[in-house]
Amino acid sequence: MGNLMKTEWYKLRKDRSFRFLTWILIGIAVLFPLLEFDNGSSGLPTVKAYYLDNVLGVHANIVKLLPSILAGFFISSEYSMGTMKSIASSGNSRLRIYFAKLMIFSIGTIIISLILPIVMTGVSSIYFGFQDMPEWTFYLQTTGLIILYGAAFASIMAVFSILFTDSGKTIGFLLMFFIFVDWPLQVLAARVPFFEPILNHSIFKLVYDIIIVNRLESSDVLSLVVVPIVTFIAFGVIGSFIFQRKEIK
Amino acid sequence: MNEYILKTNRLSKKYHNKMALNKVSMAIKKGAIYGFIGQNGAGKSTLIRLITGLGNPTTGTFELFGENNERMIIEARKRIGTIIEGPALYPQMTAAENLEAHRLLKGIPGKDCVENTLALVGLQDTGKKKAKDFSLGMKQRLGLAIALLGDPEFLILDEPINGLDPMGVVEVRELLKKLNKEYGITILVSSHILSELHLLATHYGIIHNGELLEQLSAKELNEKCQQYLHIKVDNPTKATTIIESHLSTQEFEVMPDGIIKLFAYVDVPGKVSKVLTNEGLVIEEFMPKGEDLESFFSNRIGGVQHG
Numbered sequence: 001m002g003n004l005m006k007t008e009w010y011k012l013r014k015d016r017s018f019r020f021l022t023w024i025l026i027g028i029a030v031l032f033p034l035l036e037f038d039n040g041s042s043g044l045p046t047v048k049a050y051y052l053d054n055v056l057g058v059h060a061n062i063v064k065l066l067p068s069i070l071a072g073f074f075i076s077s078e079y080s081m082g083t084m085k086s087i088a089s090s091g092n093s094r095l096r097i098y099f100a101k102l103m104i105f106s107i108g109t110i111i112i113s114l115i116l117p118i119v120m121t122g123v124s125s126i127y128f129g130f131q132d133m134p135e136w137t138f139y140l141q142t143t144g145l146i147i148l149y150g151a152a153f154a155s156i157m158a159v160f161s162i163l164f165t166d167s168g169k170t171i172g173f174l175l176m177f178f179i180f181v182d183w184p185l186q187v188l189a190a191r192v193p194f195f196e197p198i199l200n201h202s203i204f205k206l207v208y209d210i211i212i213v214n215r216l217e218s219s220d221v222l223s224l225v226v227v228p229i230v231t232f233i234a235f236g237v238i239g240s241f242i243f244q245r246k247e248i249k
Numbered sequence: 250m251n252e253y254i255l256k257t258n259r260l261s262k263k264y265h266n267k268m269a270l271n272k273v274s275m276a277i278k279k280g281a282i283y284g285f286i287g288q289n290g291a292g293k294s295t296l297i298r299l300i301t302g303l304g305n306p307t308t309g310t311f312e313l314f315g316e317n318n319e320r321m322i323i324e325a326r327k328r329i330g331t332i333i334e335g336p337a338l339y340p341q342m343t344a345a346e347n348l349e350a351h352r353l354l355k356g357i358p359g360k361d362c363v364e365n366t367l368a369l370v371g372l373q374d375t376g377k378k379k380a381k382d383f384s385l386g387m388k389q390r391l392g393l394a395i396a397l398l399g400d401p402e403f404l405i406l407d408e409p410i411n412g413l414d415p416m417g418v419v420e421v422r423e424l425l426k427k428l429n430k431e432y433g434i435t436i437l438v439s440s441h442i443l444s445e446l447h448l449l450a451t452h453y454g455i456i457h458n459g460e461l462l463e464q465l466s467a468k469e470l471n472e473k474c475q476q477y478l479h480i481k482v483d484n485p486t487k488a489t490t491i492i493e494s495h496l497s498t499q500e501f502e503v504m505p506d507g508i509i510k511l512f513a514y515v516d517v518p519g520k521v522s523k524v525l526t527n528e529g530l531v532i533e534e535f536m537p538k539g540e541d542l543e544s545f546f547s548n549r550i551g552g553v554q555h556g
Contacts, residue, residue, distance in 0.1 A: 007351075016341050082336070086354075091326035091327030091328075
């Protein structure tokens with residue numbers, strides 16, 4: 001498992017899509033707050049307000065959409081390049097191969113997801129001043145939850161990435177899926193009463209509650225933490241089950 | 250010690266309604282270079298895919314390094330190097346980076362093996378050039394380098410000389426021979442370039458429509474592909490006496506229909522015909538014959554061979 005993890009980490013560091021997404025997000029994190037200097041009479045926002053509106057306000061889309069691109073290139077393209085064949089025949093079990101891939105892909109997703117919360121908050125503090133910062137507890141809670149939800153979404157993406165053996169199909173499907181999934185899920189929940197609590201306790205719905213974590217009851221906070229962990233494990237098991245039976249072409 | 254590196258027992262693979270592999274029982278001895286011959290779609294790659302764990306057999310079993318338990322077979326795969334349906338490369342990485350990724354995968358300590366293996370296949374000077382910019386031949390060499398990483402005991406090479414220039418073909422052939430002779434590496438090599446296999450293999454397996462038609466050693470194949478003079482005369486008995494006395498050879502065979510197969514003097518047929526006519530024999534048929542590897546293969550699969 002250690003060798004597989006080292007290999008996947010090496011490949012992630014060399015992955016062009018990962019590097020591209022990382023640098024683009026760092027660029028956005030550094031440049032985007034500069035737009036606030038053009039606000040005229042309303043003046044500069046506080047870092048706390050900026051963190052809520054511009055970092056946590058968009059993080060759900062970052063967590064759901066950008067790693068879809070990484071999933072296509074980091075996982076599915078292993079099939080088209082033929083390298084999945086050498087991994088599968090390397091003397092490691094499919095279970096280990098899948099979980100090593102999933103773990104490193106999740107780390108990649110988490111890194112991408114954390115760039116704005118860390119870099120943008122840091123840069124905006126330099127630009128706007130350190131006087132009204134987000135509370136440390138709230139900041140650590142939200143970044144912790146972003147890590148958990150990043151890993152949970154990554155586990156769903158990994159399942160589709162091993163089903164599709166082409167990076168283009170994977171990226172196209174995942175982007176469409178995550179852009180439009182909320183609407184049919186809400187319709188389904190409205191029509192099928194049984195489905196409503198499931199949706200309400202799914203990562204698709206709970207990811208939007210991260211921003212209000214400081215206002216939630218402790219039982220809600222518990223489900224906000226437990227659901228992505230359960231999702232990660234469940235989709236990890238489903239993905240490994242599929243991968244173990246898959247013919248690698 | 251196990252004499253066989255690989256033994257399959259009635260191994261079958263069915264895709265939808267088509268039998269891609271049908272009860273194949275083959276055996277590869279330790280130290281052999283096993284040439285796997287078959288047309289496109291004959292089942293060569295299917296068999297290789299099953300052995301390397303890319304697919305599961307529908308029925309049948311196989312032993313790898315004497316192991317037939319699934320868990321132990323997975324472990325045994327650490328002792329093999331593969332090229333399956335073309336080299337598996339990361340196009341955005343350099344040759345050294347590709348090898349480094351595979352070194353980490355195989356858990357080989359130390360980075361020296363990367364440079365040594367690159368030198369072995371003649372890719373030590375590719376520097377920062379990405380694998381995507383390599384020629385087909387260079388990609389094949391890099392694929393071979395990846396297969397050789399970690400000193401495998403068994404190499405499984407599916408069409409390893411595809412895309413190589415003539416010099417490259419010779420180099421790869423010599424390299425494989427060297428690996429086999431000096432390091433005792435057993436090699437399973439599939440190719441549709443029969444003449445090339447003939448220069449390399451010590452054993453052959455002929456597969457057609459998913460069925461293993463024949464397994465034979467190079468010695469047996471050479472005997473079957475031997476060139477001879479096909480001679481039909483009015484008096485075969487007298488002819489054999491003349492051949493023995495005048496040409497001083499017993500390298501001939503008389504067939505039930507009286508045809509004489511003369512395995513000597515194949516390159517000087519004029520001398521043979523002159524001796525026979527001088528002794529008053531009437532020659533009815535006289536021609537050089539014998540199967541080359543391609544016609545042997547063609548005859549076994551019962552039709553025209555398509556590369």
